[in-house]
Amino acid sequence: MDKLVALQVFRRVIELESFSRAAEDLHLSNAAVSKNVRELEQSLKTQLIQRTTRRLSLTETGQLYFQKVCSILDELATVEETVADLAVKPHGLLRVTAPMSLGLIHVATAIYQFQLAYPDIQLDLTFCDRYVDLIEEGFDVGIRGSGATPDSSLVMHRICEFPRVVCASPAYLQQSGEPRSPDELKQHQCVIYSLARSPYEWHFWQGNETIVAHVDGSVKVNNSLAASQAAIAGLGIIFLPIFVASEALKQGTLQIILQEWSTEPLSLYAICPKHRQRSRKLQAFVDFISDALASITR
Known part of the structure; x- marks a missing residue:
């Protein structure tokens, strides 16, 4: 068992509340996901997940373990990205979501200018008016308006406000x-x-x-x-x-x-998962989009 892989699999199973959805998200087979979780439980000599035909839930031990695992994986990802970023420009895939109207009128233009300024960043944009679960759906950042109330796993950066x-x-x-x-x-x-x-x-x-x-x-x-x-x-x-x-x-x-x-007024925020907030590509994006949108309201 690769312990790091097993921890990542366990985390995604709980976040998505499904073995099959975790398998699809991680590009693994259902059998591989089940095996990783099973071997992780065997190595710990305790049950982490209670399985029923309808849903998954964490045991008391599993809940504590899940919290610690998330903290460790987030810190590891931050350390790796920080070290890698010291040697290179911001790069990699950046997934962004924003409301449809704001996206079409202002955000799209600003984001395309951002891509020209940072050609090593690949953009995946989703404009929609429904609520988007940033963590479950794998987004790096979401642009949201007044009333945004993220939970403790998300961080808000105020961008600007429109009358x-x-x-x-x-x-x-x-x-x-x-x-x-x-x-x-x-x-x-x-x-x-x-x-x-x-x-x-x-x-x-x-x-x-x-x-x-x-x-x-x-x-x-x-x-x-x-x-x-x-x-x-x-x-x-x-x-x-x-x-x-x-x-x-x-x-x-x-x-x-x-x-x-x-x-x-309508206040706009950039909201990102807490474990990604130190990413250089994300910091570059938030700074750029904040300046671009704030200039419109001046």
Whole structure:
């Protein structure tokens, strides 16, 4: 038994909660994964994993062992990468995920500029609006907005913030009237962005006054670009980051309302697994993307 391989296999089985998924992830056979875990348990003379037909769970000893194994493997990976990085430029595969709209409008361009600056880094980009488990799905870094609450296995790096605005099409405002205060939004059709922390609550303040507007509408969308298109089509009022609405505002197909009220900006974070945070390629990426996106908001 190769002890290091066995430890890596054991860790991945627990993280993915499946022998077969760990085998696929590690490019091993199911039999090889089972053998590594079995021989590891035999060498320790204790059971680490309780197996049932439906799920895997750690024994009490297995839980303690798993925590120690993760710490050791993470530290080993950091040491190896640090030593290797001393002699070479940042290099290797970097897997990045970001929200679809932000990715298409700003992140993609910045990332392509990053690749030109660091040609020895290979990029694997995934733009999607669903929740991505960075560790389970093998990503090095994820770009996420306000409300990101990583667990103790992840680290957050604040990048920048974008103002958010309330908009509607001129046609909608002509037909339905323009709300003069957030309280009046409940009388209007609003386009709901379903992935927001509180899709049906929009927060405003003016001086010492705070208002939570309870909104609703006939259209609910899980992508902010699609939501802005719904607003442009005259289907209602939308609350979204200004970078999504900027072109429509320039073209006059959307206009900002309730400008005398302040709203919470969208803060952006780079989030990475804790055991990868010292990687030179990751540090180079976070620094580059932070500068690129921050320059847009200046």
